[in-house]
Amino acid sequence: MSESMAPTTPPEPDTPPTTVAGRLELLHRAGGIAVPVATAVLAFAIGGLVVLATGHNPFLAYRDILNGAGLNWIAHPWDANTVHTAPYNLTQTLLQTTTLILTGLAVAFAFRCGLFNIGGQGQYFMGLFVASWVGTSFVNMTRPVHILLGIGAAALAGAAWAAIAGFLKAAVGAHEVITTIMLNWIAYWIGSYLFQQGGPLQGAANKPLDIPISADIANSAKLPVFWGDPDLQGLHIGFFVAIAALIVFWALLNRTTLGYEVRAVGYNPDAAAYGGIKVRTNYVRAMAISGAFAGLAGGLDMLGYLFHVGTSDVQASSIGFLGIAVALLGRNTAVGVGLAALLFGALLFGTTHGLQSNVIDPSLAGHLTEIIQGLVVLFVGADLLIIAVWRAGGRLRKRAPKTPAAEAAS
């Protein structure tokens, strides 16, 4: 609102918001879109310095990573050199993006309720395991029913797993960061148990060797592939489910009474309680919805392209944790999570194949994503520092004589 009158009385002293969501809101207001972009650029720049330190040109390295992710296909769709490889690379990137959107939303939704869901990994596991069980059971089901059952069960499993942390917070005030980390480990060991040799879901029967891995899911449970070869890990329709989840996330938060409650509790639980909102119920519900997103990610991965899971896969998986960086970089908004998921998806796939050792040190390539992921979390975690720097800059600018004073009010 532009008022003709400049502020004539000093504003009340800034009371710093008390919740994490409130602080992030402050950051959002302080810098708009510039801060996440700066965060990403800075993280990539520092990652580039690491590449430089190993004796390679960071610009060439990043170019080859993004080309390897298939993004060059968008710029030059008919280039004879890439027309056969690039579309395939892009489908692989989008497979990662699909998962990252959902694990990112799992963090973002809880965040909007003032909760820090570190348990995306465990919730993803539960979705993965349940989808594996549903996919290998009920083999005589018709395809759509089997698929829907698998996806639904996976989402419910993730929701239930996360709701445990929400319930513990509501009932006894146990901090969700601690409980979700613990639940991650429990899920991890459940996986190790389920798929170990002789474990309940180990499927040695249809495998050549007696290895700790599940049986492949039935064909009736596999998601249709709409781009690429179904036998070569093509892009499945789960991609559209993830896009739809972004829309659902936005609408749920901004257009439903449930979202209103979640946001009110996230910003100011005292005011929410005063308004008649049940704060504890919202903790449980927000965690459950978050977990449903992560469980859905596990379900889509299982039914879409993994088809089986082994104990070594469980040990190696960290896609749920990457969702934290996706959510933070995406500012816990639908559009932001979508873009951040695409960026990290490209990094994930682009660093895993086809890179020449004269462009980047091969032993560094696989870890570059982790470096950038860590830097993003670090920078956003230091939000108050960034705000302080931002405001110091603002003060310096305002000392300049011609800056209109009214700007401070907006």
Add this chain to the structure above:
Amino acid sequence: MRGITKRFPGIVANDRVNFDLRPGEVHAILGENGAGKSTLMNVLYGLYHPDEGEIRVKGEPATFASAKDAIRSGIGMVHQHFMLIPVMTVAENIVLANEPTREGVFFDRDAAEQRVAQLSRSYKLAIDPRAKVQNIGVGQEQRVEILKALYRAADVLILDEPTAVLTPQEAGELFEILRTLVREGLSVIFISHKLNEVLEIADRITVLRRGKMIDTVPREGATEEGLARMMVGREVLLRVEKTPAEQGGEPLLEVEDLHVLDDRKLPAVKGVSLSVRAGEIVGIAGVDGNGQSELIEALTGLRKRESGRVMIAGNEVERPSARRMLDAGLGHIPEDRQRRGLVLEFTIAENTQIHDYNREPMSRFGWIFPRRFIELARRLIEEFDVRGGGPTTKASALSGGNQQKVVAAREISRDPKVLIAAQPTRGLDVGAIEYLHRRLVEERDEGRAILLVSLELEEILSLSDRVLVIYEGEIVGEHGADASEEAIGMEMLGAKREEVA
């Protein structure tokens, strides 16, 4: 102080302010919140550096790099919030940073206590040097602060809103102390926004408005009306205009033998019974921390009741929750608008619906209609004269007075039978106070039952048709609209209960 200018980002807090203090006078600085009183004094005390202007002390130009320099020049300041260490004794607090020592290293407790006792005698500031600060009252703490300044050989004493935390009796004692100090040759700067106090104690009065010095006037000939006009810049209605309450309204809020625990699980409200009829304002007077907050929270369903009954319009609300109390017809202007009353990150429109977002017409089957939020907010903004933003402005962008108007607009527009107003004007300027007071009386005349809880006795007296006094969680007195400040003040300090016991 001549031509003092201090700028902050976006505002000029002090604009070429002139101020002079004569030896042996009490000089009051009067202004609304945000008029620049505290900024001016912080400049004088060396906490801020002026962008323009000069400070002279006893004729000599002075530049204060920090408060230390100001103290060395004989300036002492008693802040609104006391800066004492509770676990240390009065004497220890007073000599802190300037301790008398034996053989240069050891703290000389006896000397310290003697010096403090001597100071306290010569300025007639009765105090026990050996008492721990945590065991003495607010009025005593203030004396310790004053003695601390005197111990550092201050001859100019700045008091920032000194009566804000005091009962009328304690304020009276403070004024006596100030008169003694002035007789001993000290000069006092007295910062306040309360007109009656300023007229009682000050020799000269400087009025600030929006950072500018309006005028300096002698007390003789100054009137509350004139000062208020200078403060606000227009005619102000100081007295709340109201007719006596209509008799015989239905009791809309009835409380019987209510017991409530505080956060530490100690009894905070001990058997309170009260009733508020339609068309009357009942004020609850009391010193802060005597169970008012717990009482309000219990009435509004935000805190569990241990026992007792609460009835709204004759219906008992069982298993009370915030939602049930709202549905029963209760409105609540909470004492802390930023912590409870508003979600600062929400827009005005979203804030106006914090009780009703889940009902038609704002939503249906869980789906929200933001346009209806905005339409309604636009009407409320106009009706309640909220300035500084539109329906989609974030609540945090509004000034305190306009934030409070949003809260009041929301609560009143829900057409409650009972309205609980807790500290409705705390921290607001005269204009906003005037508006809210008028509005509360109007709502009373509409037939609502209003329970007013305030720490400002003046506010209670000017609005209430009946006054209840709360002391240590019990109602210890009841008065009519014409109650005297003295009688209520005594009861606020627990005098009556001790008599009975």
